Amino acid sequence: MAKDNKVPPDPITTKSYSVHLLVSMLLLMASLVWAVYDEVEVMRPYKEYQARFRGYYTGFLMQLRPEQAAKEEAIRNSPEYQEVSAELASAEGEVLADIAGIDRRVGQGVIPRMTAARNAFQVLRSEIDSIRYLIEVSEDEDRKSALREDIEEIRARVVEVELPLADGSGGTEELEMQFEELEQEFLGLQEQRAALQAERLEKLEEANRVRQERDALMSDRLVGLGSAQIDGLVAEMRNFPIGIKQIHLLDIDLVDRCESCHLGIREPVEIARTDLIYPVFQSHPRPELLDIHDPEEFGCSSCHNGNGRATRSVTKGHGRHKFWLWPLYFPENVEAGCHQCHAKEIVTVGAETLNMGRELYMNKGCWGCHRFDGFDAESEELTLVRQDMRNLNANREANAKAMRVSLDLGDTTPDRAMSQRYYARAEDLRLTNTRIDAEIHNLEVEEANLAREVKKFGPSLKEIKLKDRKEWIPGWIKNPHDFRPGSKMPVFRLLDEEVQQISAYLWQNALDGELVQHPRGNSERGKELFETRGCLGCHSIGEGAGRIGGSFAANLSRVGEKMNYDYMVRWIHDPSEVTPDPDVPDEMRPRPVMPSLRLTFQESRDIATYLSEQRTDEEYPDATFMDEPEMAAAGLDAIRHYGCAGCHEISGLEEEGRIGTDLTLEGSKPIDRLDFALKTHEAEMEGWHTHKGFFERKLENPAFFDEGKEREHLERLRMPNFNLRSDEINALTTFLLGAVETTFPEQYRFEPEDELAAVQEGWWIITRHNCTGCHQIRPGNVSSFMTMPRYVDDPDWAEQLPPQLYTEGARVQPEWLTQFLRNPALSDSDTDRNGVRRYLHARMPTFYFSDRQLSNLTKFFMARDSQPVPYMPEEMEPLSQSDRSIGRQLFTSDAAPCLRCHMTGIPSQDVDATAPNFLIAAERLKPNWTYRWMLEPASIAPGTAMPSELFQQDGDRWVFAGEIPAQARRYEGDHADLLTRYMFQMDNAELRRLQALQ
């Protein structure tokens, strides 16, 4: 058929597919090559990072090296270094010959001889050991004895050995020795070697010490790396293996390859952002954090988030894509990562943004509406305590009943032994109940304490009838920031009628009472008192650039417009004085946050007069609607709706709960649960469909996610606007981002216990009472006083700053501190004063602390300085007559101008005093602290008026730097110690004597 030429060739059988096959095979090959390339290069971008890092870092080090080498050279040329070097050279020179001798003896004599002896000895010993084994396994006594004879024969065998001479001369000697002799020889040589080596060490001791001294000198003076270290790093870079660098933590299944690209993170050189061209290579900006959170133990993503495993791209690694639940924190929120493990802290050292966020949460009253674990713990604890008490009472009842039954059984049972057992059981129950009684009492005390501590965020609104001007109220509720910009009372989005209703309810449900009428005081004096007594630690006055004072409490610029003068006098004089409330017993009324400054009535009147002059001439519209009962009825609903009772005490709403969501775990709430509402799409498009985006926008404008929504007024978002600054928003966002459910096991978390728990308890109290408004407690604290022009510009007033409390726990005795905190006047009768620093215009106020808080605060200060509670006073060497006399002389000498500044109790002299009285030293201070204080006050209280360098070192004692009396010059002890002892045994008579001497 194929021969038929007319038939065209069959396309099926003749068509060639070679080209198809070739092309498709080539494509297949290409796709395979692509797959390999994709796998090897594209999916491993870190390779290029590493290649670049290697090159850049080497370049960087090479540039750094000459600089460091020059520094090293400079140190080497310094006289101190030269001196030590010379010392070293001489120390080494002295022993050089001896050392060489020892080395020769050991190396050429003892060791060769020992080796030779051992070799011969070991041959014999192996033979003996093998025969011993045969003895041990043999059961035939005859054979055993035959073998024993064999051993004896070996022991007796004389071996010829050639041993090098032990003196290192190189010669040898031929000896004939038996097993025993060989053994002795060998052991003897071992001892000889040890002795020689010990001798060598001894001889070198001095040289080594000097060398260490020299090296320490170098490392102390050199800032940065030495040239040898740099060379080491360069060499390391030369052999730098390209590959994934990872940290793998098995117990939390964490794999972090961050360092595959962030290669400079842990380098010993500080690499700034642009040092290696790209910021990716910079070293960790806060290496001190890595010291306490070793990446080998904590990884990277545990703090920073991100996808530690991913190495394919920046987006993947940073986890900044839709489906990664833990995207890398942005730099401004990086401290959010601290919170998950440090959730129990209110102050995390080093995390200032986070701390600010927590403080804002506290001091902006967020917790009024939003529960957050740890905030407002008192009210929750109160509930628990009450629950405990109920349980204990029930136990007690049950025990009593069981006891009666047991007694009954004991009385009636015929069996003697059984009866005794019943009685014993009854007795046991009775004792148990006694213990329970004690426990219940403790709880009752605790309950009373807690009841005093529980305090809503805002002021009680039960007293507004006495306190405020009626017409002022509606305007304030409508927009508090109009009246008082920056007020903590946020702006609610209220309708006018709601404002009227709420005002009416509050007005009509406020307490009625009588106020004592006060005459007007002196406004000028009031102003001075207001500005210097301490009011401005919390309050502020003036607006805009003229504003002075703290932000903790209200700005009082227009307080005269709103507040009743008589009430103001009462409030300033004693904030704890309340108008009787028929519904709540006085002891259960929360104590005010505002402390008493122990002012006299006259002073109170002066301040009140000054404050009541702080007003504008704004007209207030008529507010008679506030007396209409139906308005009030509607107001109750509005108050409930807006959750006013979350922050304020309001009659009839004492038991009202919070209206907001619990924010304890807000950061790990699934993103879909955050209601972006109509903004969802925009957020997704613009890339802020994240927790951060939500928090920031919500905080900036709480109504943001209502925008564009068609809603009834009451269905709209209720969260009011706090008009936060952008740094405040960022701090709160950081805090909320960190508020996550941690996935880390307990050992990773910071669980404060004992002292550390006391520290955190203390921080709560301090934050809540704004101790930092006046005192510096942490370095970096800026108190309100420190910002006031008077204290900043005038060097005299600078000394009027309240004392720093950096090391308060080490300074004072805990019992004294508790006393002082309870009553800072340190006197029940003379309360118009400071107990310690009477020269200060500012006054340590009396806070309404509960016993629990006092105890916690004391523990806080002690724990921060690792001081034990209770304090056991150190035993002090008693002061001999001559000691006393020398002390007295020193005290009055020109070198120790103590009494120039320290108070003496004589009013005429105390006018210029700027330091406390020595009389209270013994019960207040700790001697060791006092001693250290005298030597170097600046390292305890930077900026203190107490001068440094009063003493100079003389051998191992400290003596006064200046001209001292002859008798003191003969004293051989430590002057500072003597003064401390003298001070701690100071009494009134001694003080008088001192003054007489002066």
Next chain:
Amino acid sequence: MDWHQLWTIVSLPDNIPIVGMLFIIPFFTWYGLRQAFANDRLAEKLSNDKELARTHHRKAHPFRKGWAREVSVWPYLLRMEFLAAVIVTIILMVWSITLDAPLEEPANPSLTMNPSKAPWYFLGLQEMLVYFDPWIAGVLMPTLIIVGLIVIPYIDENPLGNGYYTYKQRRFAIWTFIFGFIILWSTMIVIGTLIRGPGWMWFWPGMTWDHNRLIFEINRDLHEIVGITSQPWIGIFGGLVVGGFATVSGYACHRLITATEFSRKILDRMSLLQYAILQALLIVMLALPLKIAARLLFRIKYVWVTPWFNV
């Protein structure tokens, strides 16, 4: 027009097959029918020309006398298979290198996805959930689909069109299959994938998938529209309606089956059982679009409400 949204849906890696389906299924439908029409033309030519019919090789493909009627598998078939395998491999490789398989956040039972969708090939069933109770959409219908597919060879008594594309000789069968496969199955998958957004709401392509979208819809049962309020009358009424529908559509199908002389001839070849099964399947198949229309156009939820089940 929200192009971004459209792109988001279309470019979702898991939706690639659906997007592919939009092109592939029409293509192959066209491709198959083109050959069917060619064969039909041939058949017509042959039935008009008895002589030719006897000698013709009877394929639309070219054929010359002298060409082998059969060819060796090796190499003629195997090389094609090999080529196909290579091309499929290339496609798969490139697809795999360029597009990543989706991986979302770890499973979280407390966080419902909105919309939470089944794999794409089940989206037709999920879409049916809108129109039917789960037991129909999720159990009865799939079962019927499988059973229906299995019985096709046993109820199709048309001896023509065995092993070659044809349209004219199998009009009814092809229309039925295209109706079932393309119109019902594939379209519903496409709707389920591209149209159904959050809350399983209907979003036209280009509409933003807004989670907050609210639609006012009141779906009523048929008996409520008619005004029957109490059992057992509701059940009886529903049963009557369903029965009525079955009767009417059965009649319509019968008319369709017996529309041409040829189809009547085929019917003659069928047993009663075959016919009954065919009718039952056709009725159910017709019920589906009808219910969809009733739901989408007239907002009717159930037609038949009984204490035990609702249809």
Next chain:
Amino acid sequence: MFNRNHCVMLLVPALALAFACGGDNYFDEYDAKTAGGSGGDPAAGESAAGVMVNVDPATAATVTGMASFSGDAPRFPPINMSAEPDCMQMHGGRVPSDRVVVNDGKLQHVLVWISKGLEGKRFPVRTDLVNLDQDGCIYKPHVVAVQMGQALNITNSDPTTHNVHPLPRQNREWNRSQTSGAPAIDYKFPRSELKIAVKCNIHPWMQAYIHVVEHPYFAVTDAEGTFEIGNLPPGTYTLQAVHERLGEQESEITIGPSESQQVDFAFTAG
């Protein structure tokens, strides 16, 4: 940075790139990129702070002038030194306050310095001795000015112990006692800062002010109220007069080579 989108990358150039990246040329790249920077010269490392200027004495200019005061000078009560009888004796009774010293309408203790116009320039540190003496329980002079890095020499000429306590805001704060006859304290302030108050806590009336200026162009008015700033490179400057209690005044000057100009400042009461 240098991550690539692999989806759009073409195969061949990518491969070529892969081989190109393999080399160790990043070391050279680093040198190239950082060239002109530090380059290993430690002195050049500080060049960011400014260019060292050597003033040509041939073209150097001089500014002189006077600070005057009109109106009622703020009154300060005389110093009561009764607490330190030794010092009281040295003064023979009444000691006038040194807070504001006006002689015939001429204001002493005013710092005059160039506040603008020398940015980005560095000058050698002045080496003249600036002394702050405690003499008769008074700081003499009441106002001193030093250049940043220039040593301030503090001495105690009194028979009593003083403590020297500057209260800076930018520099580090310190407080040292200096007994009678103790060696002088030499202190270099590392940062510029005006109006650093100095106190002696033992003698609360003692007060001085230290001005630390970045460059050497400053002077403090003497009892005649006059000042002189010499060796100034020609240019346009803002001259500022600073008195710690009476505030600041400014004056623009443009001064040519070897020129000498007179600038007066007039302070007033209130």
Next chain:
Amino acid sequence: MADNKGAGAEKEAVTQSTNGSENGARTLLGVNIDPDEIKKKAQMDLKAIQAPTKSEVYKSIFRVKHDQTARSRTLGVLSNVFLHLHPAKVNRDAVRYSFTWGMGGISFYLFWVLTWTGVLLMFYYHPTKVQAFRDILYLEHDVPFGKLLRNMHRWAAHAMVLTVQLHMFRVFLTGSYKKPRQFNWSIGVILLVLTLLLSFTGYLLPDDQLGFWAVTVGTNMARATPMLGHEGPFGPQLGMTPFNDVRFALLGGSIVDANALLRAYIWHCIAIPGFAATFMIVHFWRVRKDGGISGPARVMLESEIKPLRR
């Protein structure tokens, strides 16, 4: 003893070698070395290398000649374990893609790809709640070619669902289910269902939100199974609760959790592939036994319909 014998043999060899040194052949250590002989043999081997198809090794592997004769071609297919499901010859037009669309073969090829990628993936995967998601991350970021492997598996699965449907579409259009292939069509339908189930069970395995909710939605339908589901018609009446109904059986629990993951894994990796492979064998076998692939067959005319014989 052995030593002695060995020594004797050596002596013998030496003697022989000295005797046999003729014709240019040399003897070394008792071994005859004839350069010509070696050359000849080497040339023979060289020839064999030049024609490898003639070597015994080749023949033992391929059994038949691969020349272009019809017999060899037939034997080549029939005697090959992988190819023998093919007939020796096919309809000339059956090799055209235009008829078959190649979908059946591609489906099988994809199944094969899925098996291999699947097996490789199994090396890296643990079907536990703790490990599963982590393993996927591991695959994506650590395992060499892991991402490619997973992607291929996923996309091949999608592609297979598509090709299987198209295969069915083609078979329907060409009426290839008709006598005698009715049963094979049914097998095919079962294979389609198995393909869907394979894909569906695989969906859950990464243990991410996507799979979790897809499976939740999918299995929730099982609740409504008539009589066997607790929400289905007559289910509650028959005592069905969430804890004993068909959904519970599918998931091994009332929610999609660890047990469901394990079940999905076993169904996906062992049970369903086993069934599918079995049915595939039957499917292919029947393709052969029912007369190879159906066409393209000769067009039949209406007039040629034979009367039905029952």
